[in-house]
Amino acid sequence: MTESAQSTHEVEIDNSNRSTTPDSDLFNSYVSQHWADRPEETPDLHAAAPFAANRRTALGAQFVGERLVIAAGAMKQRSNDTFYQYRAHSAFAHLTGWGSDSEPGAVLVLDPIESETATHEATLYFRERAGRDSDEFFANPEIGEFWIGARPSLAQVSAALGVRTAPLADFAANDADLTLEHTSLARATSELRLVKDTYELAEMQAAVNATATGFDEILAALPRASAHPRGERIVEGVFNQRARLDGNTVGYETIAASGPHACTLHWIHNNGPVLEGDLLLVDAGVEMDSLYTADITRTIPVSGTFSEVQRRVYDAVLEAADAARAIVRPGIRFGDVHEAAMAVIARKTREWGFLPEDDNTAYYRRYMVHGTSHHLGMDVHDCAQARRDMYLDGKLEAGMVFTIEPGLYFQPDDLTVPVEYRGIGVRIEDDIVVTADGCDNLSEDIPRDADAVEAWVQRLRG
Known part of the structure; x- marks a missing residue:
């Protein structure tokens, strides 16, 4: 001491x-x-x-x-x-x-x-x-x-x-x-925090609910954000206000990444414009007074409509997220969740012709370098000091809460992809709790599929 x-x-x-x-x-x-x-x-x-x-x-x-x-x-x-x-x-x-x-x-x-x-x-x-x-x-x-x-x-x-x-x-x-x-x-x-008790689960659901309100308010503020040269700051400020109203503060620095900034995984400068035609990636979570936090990411078309290429990338990421969630149940290895998502990312980028002809190298990780899941609770990356055989190689138990957050990020200067893909970054992140026979998505009420996201943006931005 x-x-x-x-x-x-x-x-x-x-x-x-x-x-x-x-x-x-x-x-x-x-x-x-x-x-x-x-x-x-x-x-x-x-x-x-x-x-x-x-x-x-x-x-x-x-x-x-x-x-x-x-x-x-x-x-x-x-x-x-x-x-x-x-x-x-x-x-x-x-x-x-x-x-x-x-x-x-x-x-x-x-x-x-x-x-x-x-x-x-x-x-x-x-x-x-x-x-x-x-x-x-x-x-x-x-x-x-x-x-x-x-x-x-x-x-x-x-x-x-x-x-x-x-x-x-x-x-x-x-x-x-x-x-x-x-x-x-x-x-x-x-x-000790790997498996949440009923009090913790209730607090985490409350954090997700407050975060959902914050996302709605972001969409309502899109016209104001698009009119300002630092529109990402409008997005950040709107969400952070909700975090202070409904909770203690934000659980981590809000990522408000528009256009090519969405390709920077931890973009927290939030000083760029929010332009019509671009995608806006928002990674944010409200921390409650109990200190439990949500961690949600949604990628939305600023104009309210995805372009053909944007939707293609978005649908691939959504498919990866759904594939990962489909296998979640007690007894599976935590790391298997990541592998299920990566199988989709590998298949899609290969179908699009982006990968060299070498099945033994995970070239697709060029476009998604982060992991698919991390435990969530009082820390946004909770239980980080747990032993590997309790975490990455551990077996899922009912009451565990973690994220599922695959993504695809095509850097603006990446010559391995066609020009129309460059500068597109998409991540979809939900907060999952393991149940006795599967899992529940705590954030399922926040629109996820492309059609629902378009309708969500169009309804709230006016």
């Missing part, structure tokens, strides 16, 4: 050149008095709390006799005395149920105990709110309530999360602790 993990902020800021607050006993006495009583309300137990308790039990069973320390993390510096919006570490949020309102610098500790019913006792340490008789209340711009608003008490957080709480100052690390920097604990907390 590092010293920084006990801090609420990544760096200590020197405000000596900015502060004009009086510093005298008379002023301090005056500012600490004459405040109305503020009764403390006891919150109800959070819906996530019993699920988080079960997760702690499951984790503790893997580390009997070990003291486990899971830090939320400090606020990260953006520039000088400004910080990025705070988001706790996913493992911390998963094990506490504390989402977007979690306190920077908090630490969850699982202390080993000798008991017939439990292996560990949980304590949540965080820096409690300061009373108005403390100069921190008005003089500390990083944590003072005058600056950042009301903060919870130890009792309130304990009631909401169903876990013992204590002041952060009481936390003491030792050299024998297992922390998230330790490979085995990082791996275990990652693998």
